[in-house]
Amino acid sequence: MLALAVTGPALLLTACASDTSxxxxxxxxxxxxxxILGSVVSSIVDCAGSGSVEVLMPNGSDPHxxxxxxAQLADLVSADLVIANGLGLEAGMTAALAGARADGAxxxxxxxNVDPIPxxxxxxxxxxxxxxxxxGGALDPHIWFDMGRMATAATLIGQQLDMVxxxxxxxxxxxxxxxxxxxxxxxxxxxxxxxxxxxxAERTVRATLESVPADRRVLVTDHExxxxxxAAYGYRIAxxxxxxxxxLAEPSSAELAALAExxxxxxxxxxxxxxxxxxxxxxxxxxxxxxxxxxVPLYVESLGEPGSPAQDYxxxxxxxxxxxxxxxxxxxxx
Amino acid sequence: xxxxxAWLTEPFTLGFQQRALLGGCLAxxxxxxxxxxxxxxxxxxFGDAFVHGIVPGVAAAVALQVNPLIGAAVAALVMVLAxxxxxxxxxxxxxxxxxxxxVGMLALGVVIISRMDSYAGNLTTILFGDILxxxxxxxxxxxxxxxxxxxxxxxxxxxxxxxxxxQQKAELLGMRPNRAHAALLxxxxxxxxxxxxAAGTLLVFGLLVGPAATAALLSRSIPAMMLTACAIGxxxxxxxxxxxxxxxxxxxxxxxxxxxxxxxxxLAGRWARRRVLPASSHA
Numbered sequence: 315m316l317a318l319a320v321t322g323p324a325l326l327l328t329a330c331a332s333d334t335s336x337x338x339x340x341x342x343x344x345x346x347x348x349x350i351l352g353s354v355v356s357s358i359v360d361c362a363g364s365g366s367v368e369v370l371m372p373n374g375s376d377p378h379x380x381x382x383x384x385a386q387l388a389d390l391v392s393a394d395l396v397i398a399n400g401l402g403l404e405a406g407m408t409a410a411l412a413g414a415r416a417d418g419a420x421x422x423x424x425x426x427n428v429d430p431i432p433x434x435x436x437x438x439x440x441x442x443x444x445x446x447x448x449x450g451g452a453l454d455p456h457i458w459f460d461m462g463r464m465a466t467a468a469t470l471i472g473q474q475l476d477m478v479x480x481x482x483x484x485x486x487x488x489x490x491x492x493x494x495x496x497x498x499x500x501x502x503x504x505x506x507x508x509x510x511x512x513x514x515a516e517r518t519v520r521a522t523l524e525s526v527p528a529d530r531r532v533l534v535t536d537h538e539x540x541x542x543x544x545a546a547y548g549y550r551i552a553x554x555x556x557x558x559x560x561x562l563a564e565p566s567s568a569e570l571a572a573l574a575e576x577x578x579x580x581x582x583x584x585x586x587x588x589x590x591x592x593x594x595x596x597x598x599x600x601x602x603x604x605x606x607x608x609x610v611p612l613y614v615e616s617l618g619e620p621g622s623p624a625q626d627y628x629x630x631x632x633x634x635x636x637x638x639x640x641x642x643x644x645x646x647x648x
Numbered sequence: 649x650x651x652x653x654a655w656l657t658e659p660f661t662l663g664f665q666q667r668a669l670l671g672g673c674l675a676x677x678x679x680x681x682x683x684x685x686x687x688x689x690x691x692x693x694f695g696d697a698f699v700h701g702i703v704p705g706v707a708a709a710v711a712l713q714v715n716p717l718i719g720a721a722v723a724a725l726v727m728v729l730a731x732x733x734x735x736x737x738x739x740x741x742x743x744x745x746x747x748x749x750x751v752g753m754l755a756l757g758v759v760i761i762s763r764m765d766s767y768a769g770n771l772t773t774i775l776f777g778d779i780l781x782x783x784x785x786x787x788x789x790x791x792x793x794x795x796x797x798x799x800x801x802x803x804x805x806x807x808x809x810x811x812x813x814x815q816q817k818a819e820l821l822g823m824r825p826n827r828a829h830a831a832l833l834x835x836x837x838x839x840x841x842x843x844x845x846a847a848g849t850l851l852v853f854g855l856l857v858g859p860a861a862t863a864a865l866l867s868r869s870i871p872a873m874m875l876t877a878c879a880i881g882x883x884x885x886x887x888x889x890x891x892x893x894x895x896x897x898x899x900x901x902x903x904x905x906x907x908x909x910x911x912x913x914x915l916a917g918r919w920a921r922r923r924v925l926p927a928s929s930h931a
Contacts, residue, residue, distance in 0.1 A: 379772055384659060384668070384893040387780055391662050406772060409781020410664070416784070417663035564762035 341365030342394035342479045345386075347404050349373050349617045350458050351397055351424060353627040354468050354508060358475065361504035365475065368393075370407075374590040377615050381406040391419045394478045397471060401425035401455035422474050425455050428463040431545055433538065456615075459543035461516035461631055465509040472505015515628035522635040523547040526642045532580055533638070534573070536587045536596050539614050552576055555585065555595045570599055577603035584641030588614040610641040659893035664780055668846075668889055671782040672903060674790045675843035676855050676881030681801040682839045683860035684874045685832055688812045692857050693743055694731075697750035699840050699852050701727035703757030706774050706849070711764050717789065717841055724837040727753060777848030777900030779889075786845060793842030800835045801874075808832060809870060846885075851904035855881055858907025865914045880907055 341364030346352040352369035359365040368389055371380045377399070382390070390396050391414050398404060398411065400423025415421055433454040457463050476499035523531075524547065531549040533540055537556040544551050553573045556565050565573075577585070577599070585600050587593040589611040600607040612634045618624030624633040660669055686695045705723025709716040727749050734745035761771050773781075782790075807828035843852045863876035888903030895902075 381772070381778070381898065382780070383896045384665060384780055384889065384899060385896055387664055388659075388662055388893075391664070409773070409778050409783070413664040413667065413781050413783060 342475060343389075343392070344368070344475070345370065345390045345393040345396045347371060347396075347398045347407065348377050348615070350615070350627055350630070351399060351467075353617060353630075354464065354512075355397055355471060357508045357511070357626070358468065358472055358501060358504045361507055362475070362500045364500075365479065371616075373619065374616050376591065377403050378405045380404065382410055387414055390414050391417045393419065395474060396421040397474075398423045399425050399455055399457070401430055401453045401457075403455035420478065422471075424467040424471070425453070425457050427470055428457055428466050430454060430457060431541060433541060454538075454541045456539045456542055458627065458631075459540055460546040461512050461519060461628075462546060463542065464627065465512040465516070468509040468512055469502075469505045472502040472508070475501035475505070512628055515632060519631050519635040520547055522632075522639050523549070526639050530583075530642050532582050532642075534577055534582050534585045535612075536585070536591065536593070536614070539588075540586070552580055552582060555587075555599055565595065570595070571602070574599050574602035577607060582607065583643055584608050584610045586610050586612045586638065586641065588612065589618075590614070590616045608641060610637050612637055655894070656890065659890050664782075665889070665893075667782045667784065667787060668779045668899065669886065671787055671790055671846045672779055672885035672889065673882045674787070674794045675839075675846040675852070676859065676885045677878050678794050678797045678839035678842050679852065679855040680859050680863075680877035680881040681797055681874055682832070682836045683856040683858075684863070684870065684877055685808055685812065686836070687857060687860040687864055688870070688873075694746050695836065695856050696853050697746045697753075698724065698727060698836055699844070699849050699856065700750055700757075701753040702840060702844065703774060703849050704753050704760055705757075706844070707757045707760040707764075711760060720841045720844065721837065723753065724841070728833050728837075773848070774844075775848050775850045776898065777844070777846055777851055779846045779899045779903070782845060790842045790846075793838045796838050797835055797842070800831065800838075804828060804831050804835070805870075847900045847904060851900050854904030854907055855884070858904070858911055859884065862907060862911040862914050865911070865918065880910060884910070 341359070341362070343366050344355055344359065345368045346355050347370050349369055349371055352367060356367050356369075359367050368386075370382055370386050370390070371377055387410055390411075396411075396414070396419055398421055402408070403425070404411065411419075411421060430453040432452055457467070479499070479501060523543075528548070532552045533544060533549050534552050535554050538551070538554045540549075540551065543549060553576050555570070555573065557569055576582075582603075583606065585596045585607060587596040587609050593609050593611065596609045600609050613624045613630045617626065617630050618633070622629075624630040659665055683695070686692055702720040702723045705719035705721070705726075706716045707719075708723075709719025712719075730749050731742070731745045734740065734748065735742055738745075757774070758771065761774075807824070811825050811828050811832075839856070840849075840852060843855060846852075847855055859877040859880035860873070862880050863873045867873035867876050884906035885903055888906050889899060891897065892899040892902040
């Protein structure tokens, strides 16, 4: 834990890379918190051919821990639209986002708009627990692991962008896609198009995940992030190395021992870790549970490097589905 | 010229940036006043332990959804009472008691945070501060605490001066040194509680000791030292936020480095002056 305290400043220092794409000339200036939502928003903007996207969190950063710099928050306040995940995912930015909202930033959160599901381990937090902020602790923020919900989010983001750009009555589109639709504007049409792309990728993801025999669809993960995937594609969560929805909590030795026992009893062949965080604990549990247990890294909260199969959101989900099916011993036709 | 001016003003044009500057300056002034006494009385280690000691209070308050300031105040009280108890019951020196409480309270804080399954208790935020997230209501609380610290500092000036010079003498003069000491502890608690959101519980120590230590090198009287410490603290906050904006570094950490750097710069300057002008320094 001291290691965490010591690496904290280093994380903050590196937490400043940002990414801009889209045309600098014209269109709404959009700031997105996470790289995953950033990928979806960039696709919509590319399709519409106007607008600029700045993604605050660099690839590989932990969204629970990320803190924005003063210059990034300034961009956030002055942006036409801020798109955040919400539901408490951006824990290190909670106060900063609230402050930016008070300063007049227009923030739209995807999570609360896609019918979020409760976080499994949150029974002790009743829904009427009143907290000062609107991020209830009881809803799971990892919405992107259900591609259906992300398709909905893409559609909604398109509509939001039309509202801020005022293009719902625009005469034509200069974009490469040049998509038109009867009722919505350019961005809404592009949002719908990106939603279709996500749905198309989802069919492959679903087929891959369903290639695993039903009795082997058991997930042990590094933290409780795959609740949506389990609910959407018929998997069961057997446990998590960090029994919390946040990567910031720490497990006790008894919890790790109990998890190793569960893995042994249920003969779970793989623990799914996170590519962007160290897997020592997952390795320790795997060793304790038996030699045949492998630790498979997944893209959990961040995309892969540009050029890798997981460089955008659909690619990340396809890659994760392949790795899950491989880790659980699906027939190799995938 | 206008470009230079924009470089200086641009980081402070938006609401959150102005709240950060104001909150940081309030923290710097509070810390400078109590930090002066900490440095003069050789209580830096106590101050260090104190700022870490409030971590479990803040964490528990977040978990129980009460105001973190209340948690911090309770933890500060527990800390002081426990150190006093060890001092009275044992022959161990005071730094042992402080050390025990320091590590015990910090560890307890981390334990509490490790058992929370919500995001609210972000350890990084508690330890390293969230100066860009200071709210208007937080500023009001800070301002009230600053008034308490400044008034208390003025009222306690003579008793604390006597206490810093000689404890027995203070007793003979009827200054009630124990009361003055207890009052100082309350002022330290108020300053730390009023400053931790701006600088974080780890880094607030930079504002507590850095400006006061630098001021000690530059000043010949205690009021001058306090005013110099305030000026250095406020300048550190301003410069820290400026650098943090342009270099994209963590705000609270940049702020905490500057008083320490300024201390060593002053030290180096004094050394250089003595080497270059040996005659004038003895004049």
